[in-house]
Amino acid sequence: MPQSRFLQPFLDKLMSRSILTDKEQAAVLGLSGMHEHLPAHYDFVDRGEEQISVCLVIDGLCARMGQTIAGERQITAFHMSGDMPDLHSVMVPGATSALLAVCASQIVRIPCHKLRAVALEHPGIAEALWRDTICDASISAEWIVNVGRRDAVTRIVHLLCEMAVRRARIGGNAFSFAFPCTQQNIADATGLSAVHTNRSIQMLRARHFVEIKDKVVAVLDWKKLQEFAEFDSGYMHLHGPLRFSAVH
Amino acid sequence: MPQSRFLQPFLDKLMSRSILTDKEQAAVLGLSGMHEHLPAHYDFVDRGEEQISVCLVIDGLCARMGQTIAGERQITAFHMSGDMPDLHSVMVPGATSALLAVCASQIVRIPCHKLRAVALEHPGIAEALWRDTICDASISAEWIVNVGRRDAVTRIVHLLCEMAVRRARIGGNAFSFAFPCTQQNIADATGLSAVHTNRSIQMLRARHFVEIKDKVVAVLDWKKLQEFAEFDSGYMHLHGPLRFSAVH
């Protein structure tokens, strides 16, 4: 199987927000790296470990996280097919956070120097990567609001809304999508305890908002859900592709 | 007074993490825009308002924030001299969050197209701006951990540690620095109520960790403070400048 098959979701993601020439598209698809299968619940990158390659998620679900000394975890982002959890370490090599495979996942490890090379040769790619970094940062800012100023149930709903929209972008169904997190994972993403997360999820089912069953989220009332969580997908910047650099 | 005086702190910040040629440095200093004095507690940018210029903080303290419909605020970042609170909107024009002047502040509004022009002409500047975006994102990730997994007192201490290091970078004293926030501002940054913030700050004073008096933070025991908050400045990436793009 050619590597470009693995790179296609990544290219799609870049092109959902940025405009790339044929040549640039080919350059992205020409990237390659070690293909790896990760088992579920596997911590595959430790914080601060300087990496010589960056990860591209092909399939599955990965989480970026911070940790307190007591061992408590805080997930700061989820990454699915086409996402690069540690793209930032291409330009800031020390900027690695811990990465976890939430479920059995496939990744490709692309050497940093290769990604840098295509970015330096093609301004459009550099721009696209920069834009991708910005959108991830925008999602992070929204997470701060979520964890800082919303109550338990609302936090979980907001997270599910985000995942619904992101699943839909990569071709999934926003109203019924795989979300292979354990309740502990959801707790770690929302800054709650596992017990309280469990009770909040039960409340969501009782109120006919969402059901999470067998790692599949079923949205029962999308409109109600969005309103309840004050969810507005604008912060994910999925309106259409842009380009500022010149096309050669 | 030449504009370059205003731009110098911005250039210094870029150069603390990125290497720029003389020509690029001159291009940065050649940027200009409308100079504005903002009164304290002034909301000078609303969320989602598409801007034609980006803000550069010259002096004072500004905050980026999200807001719930109920009007509760969550500060997602502080910005001081040399920082650009909305640099991201240069590449993603819709990505504006609300901005607040914490105290009387000075900013320069630099038209997006000017910033884009220098970035497109000088790969080193584009790289530096991208890197700056990444470092801000790294700080955001740390804020998620702070708000999600630390208790009230620790959250505040961690925030103060960050501000101490950032003040020191721009030539301030890390052990005694101006921090013109109200307790409500600190509450909004840490995801706490104003009352609980007040009590936590009193606890810090009682335990001889930190004193906040007349908007000045006095660090009484830096080592103890850092250890208490598990603070490690590594996530701010202040180790020294890098450059990957070719020097012409």
Next chain:
DNA sequence: CGCATATTTGATAGATTTCAATTTATGTGG
């Protein structure tokens, strides 16, 4: 089947918020 992991439940403790009132600072116009 049996072990390990995940979910669920109940009871209790604790941290944080809310409400309401008071005191203390801050700024402004006369």
Next chain:
DNA sequence: CCACATAAATTGAAATCTATCAAATATGCG
């Protein structure tokens, strides 16, 4: 420079949300 209005900081008491602990049940997997 004072008086006043306003904003900020502080206090107390009660309510609420969330965490913790411990145990039981369910689920997945070799």
